[in-house]
Amino acid sequence: MDDAHRRWIADRETAVWSPHGIAALASTHWLDGGDRTYDGAPGRWRQDGDTIVGTDLPGEVRLAAGEQAQVGDVVVRAHLRDGTLALRVLDPQAAAQRGVSEIVRAPYDPALRVTGVFTPIALPSQTESVDGFRSSTVYDGTVSFTLAGRDLELTVTRDDATLFAAFADATSGSESYAFRFLRPPLPDDDGHVTVDLNRAYLPPCAFSDHYACVFPPPGNRWSVPVRAGELRVR
Incomplete structure (x- = not known):
């Protein structure tokens, strides 16, 4: 395992287990006006536009989508999904109350770091979240590789920094x-992409039932085992 991967693991540990990190989500409340x-x-809450x-x-306290504020020991955050706002509460005690404290990882395997080829193509698809919410996404392309x-093949979206x-x-x-x-x-520039499955990571909903992660699209459900990266929460 190289230093870059050790830093990646350390950054994940901080993002998940810090007092108001991913595992601290205690509740999500969809607002109705x-x-x-x-x-x-704490307090009373409403949606105003x-x-x-x-x-x-x-x-x-006024929060636009993505903004947050600390109120006492908890952090409150505004979350937006398809035009509907939710209030999220992150509590430093939430992970301990659920009894989760560790990410189980597979051993690092350099053979699981391969080169793929990105093909840009708009791929509209219906999506479903773990809470049953249905929507649609236009994916930005595929990454083909051999393992x-x-x-x-991975169906992916892209932003300014990475594929996803x-x-x-x-x-x-x-x-x-x-x-x-x-x-x-x-x-x-040639469309080559590094696919490092050692950096597979758990979605937020693995740490709290109050997240609403989107299931993988059909093309990203493989019949081969991938024993790499983060596997489960203990």
Whole structure:
């Protein structure tokens, strides 16, 4: 294992287990325009256009999508999905109360770092989240690569920094969580992409039922096992 991968693991540990990190999500409350209290959230909360407003606090709190504020020991965050706002509450005690404290990882295997080829193509697809919410996504292309003699393909989106994919494999639901995420780097000028499955990581919903992660698209559900990266939460 090289130093870069050790740093990646350290960054993941911080992102997940810090006091208001990924594992700290205690609740998600979808707002409906009413002004009311919500379990675990101090104060009263309502939606005002594209903003969440909190009152009965030491001062009014206004949060646009993606913004957050600390109120006492908890952090409250505004989350947007298809035009609907939710109030999320991150509590430093949430992970301990659920009894989760460790990510189980597979041993690092350099053979699971391969080169793929990115093909840009718009791929509209219906999607479903773990809470049953249905929507649609236009994926940005595919990454084709060979793993242990098998030709595989990832349907991906892309942003300014990386590609992104959710995938499931033959270990999903038994040796590993139901699905995992991967963020390959952007392709080079020739379309080549490094696919490092050692950096497969658990989705937020592996740490808290209050996330609403999207299941992998059909092309990202493989019949081969991928014993790499993060496997499950202990």
